[in-house]
Amino acid sequence: MNSLINQSFQTKTTHFARRFTYSVTFAEITCLKHEESSTLFDPPKFFSTHRMSKHKSVRNTKVLHAHLLTTGALRSNIFFTNSLLDWYCKSGAVVVARKLFDAVPLRQVISWNIMMSGYNHNSMFQKSWEIFCGMHLLGFEPNESTYRSVLSACAALQAPIWRASLFPYNKKGFISNGYVRSGMMDMFAKSCSFNNALRIFFDVSCDNKVCWNVIISGAVRNGENWVALDLFRQMCSASLFPNSHTFSSILTACTVLRELEIGKAIHVWLIKCGVADVFVDTAIIDLYAKCGCMHDAAEKFSQMTVHNVGSWTAIISGFVREDDSVSALEFFKDMREVGEEISNFTVTSVLAACAKPGMIEEASQIHSLILKLGFCLDVTVGAALINMYAKLGEVGLSDLAFSEIKNSKDQGKWAAMMSSFAQNKNSGNIVELFQTMLAQSMRPDSHCISSVLSVISCLNLGRQMHCYCLKSGQVTDLSLGSSIFTMYSKCGCLGESYEVFEKLPQKDNVSWTSMIAGFADHGHVDRAFQLLKDMLYQEIAPDQITLIAILTACSARCILPTGKEIHGYVFRLGSGTNTVVVGALVTMYSKCGRLELARKVFNMLPQKDPVACSSLVSGYAQNGLIEEAILAFNDMLLLGVEVDSFIISSILRAVALLNKSSIGIQLHAFIVKLGLASDASIGSSLVTMYSNYGSIEDCRKVFDQVEKPDLISWTAIIVSYAQHGKGAEALATYELMRKEGIQPDSVTFVGVLLACSHSGLVEVAFFYFNLMVKDYGIKPGHRHYACIVDILGRSGRLREAESFINNMPLEPDALIWGTLLAACQVHGDFELGKMAAKKVMELGSCDAGAYVSLSNICADVGQWEEVANIRSLMKGTGTKKEPGWSYV
Template identity: 70%
Template sequence: MINQCLKSKTSHLARRFTSSLALAENSFATSVSAEYDDENYTPFDPFKFFNDRHTSTLPNLRNAKMLHAHLLRTDVLQSNIFFTNSLLSWYCKSSAMVVARKLFDKIPLPNVYSWNIMISGYNDNSLFGKSWEIFCRMHLLGVELNEFTYGSVLSACTALQAPVFGEQVYSLVMKNGFISNGYVRTGMIEFFSKNCSFQEAQKVFFDVSCDNVVSWNAIISGAVRNGEYRAALNLFRQMCHGSLKPNSYTFSSILTACCTLRELQIGEVIHGWVIKCVATDIFVETAIVDLYVKCGRMNEAAMKFLQMPIHNVVSWTAIISGFVQADDSINALKFFKDMRDTGEDINTYTVTSVLSACAKPGMLKEAGQIHSLILKLPPSLDAKVQAALINMYTKIGEVELSELAFGKMDNMKDPCILAAMVSSCAHNQNSAKAVELFQIMLQEGVRPDNYCISSVLSIISCLNLVRQMHSYTLKSGLVTDVTVGSSLFTIYSKCGCLEESHRVFEEVPEKDNVSWASMISGFVEHGCPDKALQLFKEMLSHEILPDYLTLTATLTACAAGFLQIGKEIHGYAFRLGMGTNKVVGGALVSMYSKCRSLELARKVFEMLPQKDVVACSSLVSGYAQNGFVEEALLLFHDMIRTDLAVDTFTISSVLRAIALLNRSPIGTQLHAYIEKLGLQSNVSVGSSLVTMYSQCGSLEDCRKAFDHIEKPDLIGWTAIIVSYAQHGKGLEALAAYELMRREGIQPDEVTLVGVLLACSHSGLVEEAFSYFNAMVKDFNIKPGHRHYACIVDLLGRSGRLREAESFINSMPIEPDALIWGTLLAACKVHGDFELGKLAAKKVMELSPSDAAAYVSFSNMCADLGQWEEVVRIRGLMKGSGTNKEPGWSFV
């Protein structure tokens, strides 16, 4: 009867693969000692002991050895494989794999369960190489393999990341007909998706029709793991069309795919399905919260979170990080306080999220409280937390505190922490300190990561240092990283090395949308819009879908006069669903405005669902630059009336429009509005005020506006110099120019036009030639037509007409109508008819529609009484269709 019972139990064991061995230590000691207790003698029953499912303590080595000794004494160990396998399993679960291996090697005829126990034991103890060794030995000895053998060894191959081993197992599976087994098939899918490719995993999955939920879960999770989120959604649809019902694991995986793709609509459908089909599951509910967080629906995320009966650290962290991403620090900190009140443990991700919530100016008190808290917690030792601490103080503006926190860290040489400190220096434009820390990293043998290198590249401006960094990225192999490569070619572009910038761009193998947008912007900024558009075409040829950044950069290139291409990109943006995007819409308005297509600019503007300051400013500027001053002022008035934020660009555009109208009362009102906004010290606004008052004839107000500029730049200095020059204040203009030079600001072509104009209006001939000659010698600026016109005007005003004629004839460039017109005006003043006749002829040839030239020469002829010539010139003027605009005055 005992033997029959043992055989029955052994058969039962075979069906269950391994027995459940849970035993309390004191229960075992009591059972063994009772055998030698004379008063309460109860024979020890090993079989009952191994099958006792009511013990609470997990196996341990001491109990295993006591049991082993007892079984040796009773001579049942060698005679019954069931007891041997049970003891072997006990040793494996006690992590005593050396002892287990010795016991296994002593089994005279181990069965398939013995081998499976050893393979599983090695897996459980992360000794995957040993698992493979046992499997190879098992196969070599010709032991018949079952589904549990294949499942366990596939787990080992997956952990070892050994594609060759897994493919060999796959061959055996196919050969022995186990591919239809759900357990083995799931293991094969997981192996291929983690170690080979998702396509190989799909082949395994679709080889045989599947009605196993576990296998479906494996292929769907494999798709998510490999970034094949659309494939995961398609597989989920196929699964739902069959007779299988998804479970919690399925929903968790597919919700992750929806999060990444921002597929809120599909996610909401799955949310409804979860409510119908699945009992409360904390992992699925956390995935739903995460879905709403990633899609920016924080109200729904918070509602779902509050409905959850149970919260864990993952769900708390998800909702806190969601509020941080939504820039809602108050709610992020509130939920963190609630989390602490519940006694829930926090992890590194929770702390870094809360530190990000405090990384705002004005939140120093909260930042200090969180800092004090994390010093008491284990995560305070984590490098990521310490890096987040440095970043927090940096963004608050407390650079000294970030350096102090860095100085007190034990693991200062950690790459993560050093990179954070370098980024802190970059954020505060401390390039010297950032480069110094970077050098320390290299000296200490710490390899900087791509984030650290990108931070350094973002603030250096020395071309020699840029090239050294380039050499290091080549040596370290990081030059092909998209972040490093983008930073590198961007800084080359800023340094004016467009060819080197494009060369680095071409070397980046996997370019993202930011890379394409940066390179396109680089071409636009350097006056190469045609190359920018060619690069955009190349991007499309690589089947890369542009985002709003790329489209904005390309539309900026079209604003250089490529209206037709701009219209085509407009249509393409609509097909992509970004036609009414706020950023793209602003770029479209700007493009149409600069291409003088104001009707289309207005249509696009009216179609935008949300009109932001960029779109309004672009249209205001377009109206102003194209002479539609009234429309510009009306639109600006609408912006103020609707409380739309007004930026400096908009105000500058309106001020330029007022200057064209010469309407000083409107300019005075706008100046008062600027004072109310506190923008009078802004260099762009201040420079526009200077120009506006200068055009309106108020030089005193012009000077006051300039004095209010906090730190004038080249444009501001040029505005005041030109203003002085136009009002005949040549000496004041030259004094302002010398002050600008003392500030270390290099003049440009426009500034030097103002300087030469000042010399011309003040009769400073020698000074003018000195400044003119210094253009090429000191500033490497080639004189243009306006510069030559200023010298001709200067000589003409001084009565040196023949010298002016010689100067024109010796010019290295062909004189234009402006230069000959300037000479003509001087000839009229000084009565030089012959030279005036020559100048007038040149102007009429170069610019037949220039009414001023006809009128000036006609008046010269009238002064000399040559009325026949006057009639002839008037006839020529009428024949060319040129009309003189009548003069007008506000008086």
């Protein structure tokens, strides 16, 4: 009952307020009539008295309009009409104002100005421009107010203008008016004609701060940041003290240019002058944050007495940029506690902070907050949600966020979802999403198409996408063109890749690097090196990614001279202390067997980092210098270098070769202490290490601790089971891997065939061999054929093994003939064994095993003269039999 009473009271109060408002207006009109009966009515005095009245609504203006029509006063003086026009425009009734304007027979310039100003006030800038055009065509002479209004409209429209209609102000002397001049410059700056704005600024000397601020902010808006700094210097030289607008613009220019020292000097100046403004302080925080000085940014933030959403967002995004998610979320929590309103920019920064492994709980909490605050309707926030879940590996949640965005035609959300699928290698889903866009009559942009191209491994599909780009006219887009020729490179079609690259109208650093990497990845080091020379000839400086691509190719092919040339160029370029490039140099020298040079380059680093350290450790390990690898790893720990999964994997491979289980167990304990036991790459290395130690039980325990086993992890445990004669377990693990959705590769099938061989499963081996070829399209290599030969040889089917070798599409290598030779020794087939040994020796193998096996076969059948000949032949070729040894 009380609620009904309150509701009734509120309704009556509202009606009373409206009636009171109307009564005031009618009282004014009544007073007007009373004044008419006693003295003459003074319209200018009336409008001047009531121009600031709070009751200047559309209805009240119409009442006054009706009275003026009734009394005939509206026709007697244009002042009444202009006043009514102004009242209508300021009350939002521009349509009524326009009808009144059109009915005026004799308009004045002020009438046109009122209408233009009214349209601008109501954000109807196109209508304002049309009014100006009509005024110009009817021959009315614009004044300063006219130009101020039309310039504001043109600046807001950011569209081409009739400059011939605007430039007459120069002849009329309006150039000296600061408002008109600043409006003209602002219009040109916002329409990307900064040179014209600059010309207008320098036409006449000026000491108006507004003009200086407009031209400086216009320079920053158009990316002319050095020009902005120079203008700021000139302004200071002219003894004009900058205000907060000037400082905000110039600090933004310093931020973009990463000119930290200039920014610090301005900061000191502001402190000395006592300038305190929340927008200037926010610009200072943004400068320090984007230059990586988060300590200074946080200190400045703490000194601010007043914060706004911009300052909070600047400090949060700064910590996100420095990969400090904990601090970013702490500041966001403080922001929420003080009750500061958050913006979509704040939300996107916080979402980026949560896009790290192990932060799914925090991500879910932020997602709930977004739903609570209603930001889920914002397309930018939705795209950030999709990207966050993609980086967390939660594609299902990315899809959920995608479905929550209501605007189904927005390109941003589709591009974000495709990027999510691309990051998680879901090629099927991304192609399906692309087809859905086409079915909905949407035109995918370059970001969507690039995401699709990034996951394509099928040449036929890639060519279809290329055709679509040609048909839609997007092939000239630089980023999209780079994606197309990179796709061809991945598919092994370097000719087509280079053809697309050549046809690009413009090439940037990324496109050159991608093409160089394409040649380098496929072993065409000479072409890659020549392309690097062409790049330098066109005065495009290669970045560290380009140099790493060339050095990686030199490492793969062990091309030391080219690697040294690149090293010399790196030294001249001044990148000799770049840790990533130095890591690639260390790897290159290590792969080329020049460990002393690798160590020398490594020692030149002023600060050792995980990349360079792991390169040195793996270099020692790959060259058989196991103890040196362990010592290098120990030195790295003493230096306090952060340990990552790549370093641990490198040292584990070295320890596995050392066959010292005590060191391996200590290293495993160290890994558990660091919390890295669940890492897939480390788990794979541990499985291999324990397999070499002969402990298959420990292999399984380590594998079970891996949180999300990848293909390498599954392959490692399958091979371990196979090597230890547990064929059934190996095949069961393979089937479990397939159920988990992991696609096997050629190495996986080597493990499967090895398991069949050790378990005597001949028919099963042929089944998997055919499955590999037909279902997965994997071309068998020498190791696969060697496994089949081993299976047939172990089962005594030597002639069938010989026939299998002769019918191979590949030329048999020493491994295959050596496998047959070993089987001949087991089954005592002298003739076939002699032929197999001859093939091994013809292939130039220096392995003593072939000589020993043939010698043993001859000894078994009593061919002692052959045994002596074989021993003599071994001595002649310099082949020596390694003495047997036991670890026990």
